[in-house]
Amino acid sequence: MHIVVCVKQVPDPSQARIDRDTGLVIREGVDKITNPFDLYALEEAIRLKESFGGQVTAISMGPPAAKEVLKDAIAMGVDSGILLSDRQFAGADTLATSYTLAQAIRKLGDVALIICGKQAADGDTAQVGPGLAANLDFSHVTQVRKIRQLNSTETVVERLTDTGYEVLGLRLPAVITVVKEINEPRLPGLRGMMRAKKAEIPLWDSQVLDVDPKRVGLNGSPTQVWRTFEPARHQKGEMLVGSPSEQAALLLDRLRSL
Amino acid sequence: MDYFLTEEQQMIKELAARIADERIRPVAAELDEREEFPWELMKVLGESDLFAVWVPEEYGGLGGGVFEQALVVEELSRACSGVAVSYAASGLGSFPILLFGSEEQKARYMPDIASGKRLAAFALTEANAGSDVSSIATTAIEDGDEYVLNGTKQWITNGGEADIYTVIAVTDKSKGARGASAFIVEKGTPGLSFGKKEKKLGIRASSTREVIFEDCRIPKENLLGREGMGFIIAMKTFDKTRPGIGAQAVGIAQGALDEAVQYARQRVQFDQPISSFQGIQFMLADMATQVEAARALVYSVARLVDSGARDVSRAAAMAKLFASDVAMQVTVDAVQILGGYGYMREYPVEKMMRDAKITQIYEGTNQIQRSIIALDLIKEAARKGK
Numbered sequence: 196m197h198i199v200v201c202v203k204q205v206p207d208p209s210q211a212r213i214d215r216d217t218g219l220v221i222r223e224g225v226d227k228i229t230n231p232f233d234l235y236a237l238e239e240a241i242r243l244k245e246s247f248g249g250q251v252t253a254i255s256m257g258p259p260a261a262k263e264v265l266k267d268a269i270a271m272g273v274d275s276g277i278l279l280s281d282r283q284f285a286g287a288d289t290l291a292t293s294y295t296l297a298q299a300i301r302k303l304g305d306v307a308l309i310i311c312g313k314q315a316a317d318g319d320t321a322q323v324g325p326g327l328a329a330n331l332d333f334s335h336v337t338q339v340r341k342i343r344q345l346n347s348t349e350t351v352v353e354r355l356t357d358t359g360y361e362v363l364g365l366r367l368p369a370v371i372t373v374v375k376e377i378n379e380p381r382l383p384g385l386r387g388m389m390r391a392k393k394a395e396i397p398l399w400d401s402q403v404l405d406v407d408p409k410r411v412g413l414n415g416s417p418t419q420v421w422r423t424f425e426p427a428r429h430q431k432g433e434m435l436v437g438s439p440s441e442q443a444a445l446l447l448d449r450l451r452s453l
Numbered sequence: 454m455d456y457f458l459t460e461e462q463q464m465i466k467e468l469a470a471r472i473a474d475e476r477i478r479p480v481a482a483e484l485d486e487r488e489e490f491p492w493e494l495m496k497v498l499g500e501s502d503l504f505a506v507w508v509p510e511e512y513g514g515l516g517g518g519v520f521e522q523a524l525v526v527e528e529l530s531r532a533c534s535g536v537a538v539s540y541a542a543s544g545l546g547s548f549p550i551l552l553f554g555s556e557e558q559k560a561r562y563m564p565d566i567a568s569g570k571r572l573a574a575f576a577l578t579e580a581n582a583g584s585d586v587s588s589i590a591t592t593a594i595e596d597g598d599e600y601v602l603n604g605t606k607q608w609i610t611n612g613g614e615a616d617i618y619t620v621i622a623v624t625d626k627s628k629g630a631r632g633a634s635a636f637i638v639e640k641g642t643p644g645l646s647f648g649k650k651e652k653k654l655g656i657r658a659s660s661t662r663e664v665i666f667e668d669c670r671i672p673k674e675n676l677l678g679r680e681g682m683g684f685i686i687a688m689k690t691f692d693k694t695r696p697g698i699g700a701q702a703v704g705i706a707q708g709a710l711d712e713a714v715q716y717a718r719q720r721v722q723f724d725q726p727i728s729s730f731q732g733i734q735f736m737l738a739d740m741a742t743q744v745e746a747a748r749a750l751v752y753s754v755a756r757l758v759d760s761g762a763r764d765v766s767r768a769a770a771m772a773k774l775f776a777s778d779v780a781m782q783v784t785v786d787a788v789q790i791l792g793g794y795g796y797m798r799e800y801p802v803e804k805m806m807r808d809a810k811i812t813q814i815y816e817g818t819n820q821i822q823r824s825i826i827a828l829d830l831i832k833e834a835a836r837k838g839k
Binding site: 382384386387 | 501
């Protein structure tokens with residue numbers, strides 16, 4: 196079975212700050228890491244490979260430096276990584292990203308299962324997983340917290356909901372996005388790190404992928420971000436003074452007037 | 454300071470540091486409090502291939518040596534030396550096999566040790582045989598195709614948890630120090646059992662137990678080297694592992710220094726951080742200098758040992774002696790800098806101070822190390838005098 200994991204390089208959320216004037220995320224001096232949710236997707240794919248055999252390919256779209264996250268994925272235990280990188284791909288929204296990733300998966304051909312993290316820690320849209328399924332006409336389930344069964348034609352998964360979970364069966368090929376309840380991602384091993392250091396990461400550009408130029412990058416992105424900002428915080432405290440009974444009366448007044 | 458690590462050594466150090474910071478530090482206080490063997494962390498170390506660093510490639514290892522192991526032990530010890538010593542003790546138990554084992558013995562035992570699937574332990578010390586290792590009383594009597602072991606080993610690190618024990622026992626009482634031999638005994642062998650688990654001052658996550666042999670029969674092929682080589686095997690093993698104790702000490706000291714610097718910058722007294730007081734600054738400067746000197750010595754000796762140089766006992770003893778004395782001093786000073794907070798278990802430095810003490814005691818007390826160094830000096834002078 197060939198499993199693909201889609202991974203994204205993001206600014207480390209623990210260091211993230213927003214420029215108040217421009218409303219943009221400050222990327223300078225911030226470490227770039229694998230999107231934390233994608234680590235669960237990688238771990239699950241590696242576990243499936245360990246149980247059932249097959250191969251795991253990690254795919255990312257981004258600038259050439261994003262091959263680092265693919266090397267990290269190889270260090271964890273995936274077999275290979277492919278980076279989709281081209282100036283034309285820049286500025287893609289989730290629609291264009293899903294299309295571009297889908298073209299890469301079509302090119303691979305034999306993919307039975309695609310696993311994504313539930314969302315990226317920078318954009319937080321959670322749209323690329325379902326977008327991939329729509330592009331490829333694969334079945335899909337989001338927010339998977341457990342894979343109960345998997346064989347060559349179908350899988351049964353548990354989908355996390357607000358009140359519990361649903362059990363759903365999917366025909367393969369399929370896309371699932373996973374939540375952090377699904378596993379505990381492993382650390383890389385030294386052997387994996389050494390393999391990753393030597394690994395060649397193929398770079399697929401618009402020509403290799405045979406994409407419609409109108410559907411990639413900024414050209415293929417109908418989403419327009421008008422403004423991003425940090426919402427102002429409204430947390431004004433008020434001290435009530437007086438004897439305990441006076442304070443209680445004041446508090447009751449305030450509550451009634453809400 | 455830059456110690457010119459190879460790319461691979463840098464990778465080993467970074468991975469060990471990451472495990473120390475992400476996985477060990479958050480649970481170190483709890484492991485100490487509960488005196489619980491850190492199996493989960495041993496599994497993480499195994500999966501990360503860290504047990505493989507000192508094992509040759511032909512036996513499932515990564516082909517490094519004492520230096521690579523020291524890098525790991527140092528990083529783990531920054532977070533918890535109870536965990537670090539459990540890891541290092543598998544090295545201590547495995548070096549007799551690596552150094553003196555037959556091809557068959559190495560092929561049989563080393564791959565599982567390298568993968569972390571099985572831990573090893575070294576069983577030498579007895580109630581009446583500490584510094585004076587020649588007075589061990591555990592016997593191994595040949596009987597047909599087997600040896601029969603009887604006796605009790607004491608304070609065995611990884612005792613009860615390890616699967617593979619390298620044991621020193623007397624095969625010929627009449628020969629004194631030349632009458633001891635080394636054996637491999639597997640957990641599960643009838644007649645092998647484990648006695649009380651010790652309650653210790655420090656390194657409380659590690660297991661320290663009696664290992665008891667009662668008519669414990671092992672096949673003859675479990676003898677390491679030849680009969681009578683027991684003490685040579687023990688001494689050559691310590692030459693390999695004493696730099697590791699030094700690395701453990703450097704790690705503990707570095708951990709304590711880091712805590713002291715951080716605290717001194719935050720703690721405000723008399724309207725200023727205490728790091729602005731020269732009294733504190735000088736303490737920190739001395740601590741840092743001592744730690745760096747210890748590290749430089751430990752690294753140099755580890756590299757010397759890995760070079761295959763013949764007489765390394767003096768250097769190995771120096772690394773262990775100096776670094777452990779530094780760890781003790783630096784951790785005491787760290788507690789002092791943290792003041793009342795340093796004395797409380799809420800802060801990690803009191804544990805570091807407790808953990809540091811054992812590095813001056815085990816694998817040969819620091820008095821024994823001084824004897825080794827002095828005797829070697831005198832012997833060398835006598836040789837030159839001829």
